[in-house]
Every structure is written in C-alpha cells, then in structure tokens.
Amino acid sequence: MQDVLDIENLCVTYNDGAEGLRGVSLTVKPAQRVGLIGPNGSGKTSLLLAIMRGVAFTGRITVDGIEATRRRADEVRSRCGMTFQDPDDQLFMPTLLDDAAFGPLNQGCDADEARTAAKQAIAAVALSGMEERCAHHLSGGQKRNAALATILSMNVKLLLLDEPGASLDFRSRRRLAEILSGRSEAMLLATHDLDMVAELCDRVIVMDGGAIAVDAPTDTILNDTRLLGAHGLA
C-alpha cells in the first residue's frame, strides 16, 4: 500500500539563519499514528508546517502520492488537516459552525454538504449545541476540541496535530485521546504528553536539534529512560 507521507532529506532554514530542520527523512503508512516528541525547538512544528508548505524548505515531501511543490500545494493541503498550538489561530470565523464548514467549502462541497460535515465533526468532539457560538465564548478545552473539529470535518488522509493536549485538564485530555483513537486517518502527533503518545501511537520519532534522533516502536522508546533523558524528555 502507498505511504500516505514520504519525506526525503527535508531541510528548513529560517530567514534569521536558524536551522529548523536538518535532513529529515521518514514515511508514514495509511492509518498509522506516529508520535513526534522532542524538546522545545527540536523542529516538531517546523516539520508539520513544512508538510503543509507553511514554510520554505528543500528536500522532497510527498503526501498521498502528490509531491508538495509550490504548484501543487493546494492539492497537498486538501489531503492534510493540521491543528495549531494556539486554537485562537485556528478558529478565525465568526461562529463554530462557520469554522468547521470552512475547510469542506474550500474543498468544493456545496453549502448543505459542508453544513452536514461540520455538524458531524462538531458532534464528534462533543460540542453539539454550540454551533452558533463564537470561539471567544468557548473554554480552553472546548477551543482545543473546536480546532480539532475544523479538520475532522474535512475529508483528509493525514492529521497533523501540534500539541493537541497542551493546557488541557486530565478529563479533557482523556476525551481528546478517545476522539483521536477513534479516527482512521494517519496521524502525526507532535507533543510533550508522553502518556497520550503511549495511548495513541504505535511508533515514535524523537527529534532533537532539527533532526530525527530515533525512530522506533513506542514501547522501545518510552521504556528507555536514558534515551528520554538524553533528549530532555525525562
């Protein structure tokens, strides 16, 4: 079966000269959930942004068989759904329903299809009844779930989640893990939450200094306290 994500020798250098990524190569199979862990500034967010062509890069990224060139960026984006660290960046429409329908409408759905997809996604994250609310009136946990709903409403092959459990309490984190464990899309989960990684992912990539330090099954990595300590994770 074709890999849903194929990255070869990916490098990202920011305008100030800082190296975000150095020669990253990896593949993700359909429905595979991969945890992306590493200290702050290790390149997790840069990697997710590069996949969406949110930053300039060198190397090669292929999503669902489509190379992420400048010309085909929109096609790649229509196959990925990404949530950002700060949900306020993700929720930019006047109401939650508008926000959840934004992606499907851009994917070419008509208004009725988009509304149905949006309502289903909102229900999936347990926010039914809040469709007409503005993001400003949601709590922190609700905003996280709402941000997730904005990509679950889209028909995508790959979910890119940047710190989805950050600043959530125990109950909200549990609910988020339940929602994610029920999804069939492939997933790249960038997080510091090792419990969530243990629960959701069968493979973990440790990043440090913009490069992949280790890529191995979850148990192998999470049981290796020396390795975790060496990368500032324990």
Place this chain on the structure above:
Amino acid sequence: MHHSYIDRFSRDDTPVHRLDARVKLVAVLAYTGVLVSFDRQAVSVLAPLAVAPLAMLWFARVPVRFALRRVLLLSPLIAMLCLLSPLYDRVPQPVAFGPWRFWVTGGWLTAASIAIKFTLGLLALTALTCSTPFALLLEGMRKLGVPRLLVQQLAFLYRYIFVLIDEAMRVRRGRDFRGARRAPTGHRLKAVGGMIGALFIRTLDRSERIHTAMCARGWRGESHSLNRLCFGLRDAIFLAVSVVYLIACRYLYPAMIS
C-alpha cells in the same frame, strides 16, 4: 471582555430576529439615509422617525435602557459638535412647541437636530445588531454586494479585537504585578512603549499564523458561506412597510405640519 458587548440579545427568537438580515440591513441603511436628509435645523419633523427604532427594540425584546446606555457611551464623539454649534450660529429663530412660541438661536437648533439624529441613528443600529447575529449580518453584507475584502476585515475584526484586548490586559497585568504602578512616570511610559511594541509584534505573528491556518484548510482568497439567509413573505411585508413608513416620515409628515 466579550462579544456580547457588540451583539448582545442577538440570539433571541422574536419576529424581528427571524427577519432576513439583508432586509434589516437595507431598512436601517434607508432609515439612516432619510434621517440625515433632513435640514440641519430640523427638530420637530424628526418625531415620527423615533417610532421605528423604538418599535424594533421593543419587538426584539432589547431593553431601551441598554440601547440608551450605548448611545451615551458613544455620545462624546458628537457632544463636541453639539456644544460648538451655538457658538457659530447666533441668529435667533422662532420655534413653536404646541401652544408655546419662543425664540432660540440657530446654533441651539442645529445642536438639538444633531443630537436627535445621532440618538435615533444609533438606536436603529443597536436594534439591528441586537436582533441579528454578527455572522448573519456579515453574510447579509456579502449577499448585498459589499466588497468581499471589507466583509472579511469586519469578520476578522469581530473575531480578534477581543483577543487583542485580552492580550493587552494580560500584558498590563503582568506589568502592574511587578510594581509598575509605583515606578517613576518615565519608567512607566517606557514600559507602555514596550507593551505597544510587543502587542504589535504579537499581532503580526498571529496574523501570519492565521493566514497559514487558513491556507492549511484550502483557502485560496475566496470566501464561501453556508447560505443561512432566506427571503420570505414576512421579509417582503417588512420591506414594504418600511418603504411606506420612510416615505411618510420624509414627505407626508413635514407637509402636514408646515
């Protein structure tokens, strides 16, 4: 700070709330046009124009006190103009009020006219925003052909102005908690400069992240909507009544009292 400040009461369910946003928008715009078309010293002829906003507020179950408080909040903008008018126009004018006849200067008449027009215009605007969720109002504007860019900017303003205000408040709290209130004025001003700079940078950063988030969900510069507006019989009736009412206010009533 919350959005309810702008469109409080807009989620109620009354006959006014159920009207199509486009119809209300057009009616309020036409109302404002008629209001400002009167002579600069018109006072008594404006009386019938008070009926529409008050009726809209009443039917929409928006407390008049709330609307008047909003007028009061914005009144400093117009107060200067009202207070300066009597200084410039001192020509006495005869005024009839029921059985009474008296003389006032033209400046005071202009001031009264400006104050009345301002109050009525704001009451109508409050009735519109309190009976229409902002999202529907934006959709109405889009459908009425208001430039896409302007509607998008309003949508972003509505979404992020409060985020920005909250951020500014957090920055100020951070400053105050470190004893800034006791600092010498020079230090405090320096801190304010830093705060404004930090907020500006944060806003720029956020706008870039939002743009990335929009592109990540397939945005290509076009805005689509969910088509929630529906023009029906009751909207047609409201529109017809509004037209008749505004014609009567503009032409019939002034002819009657002159």
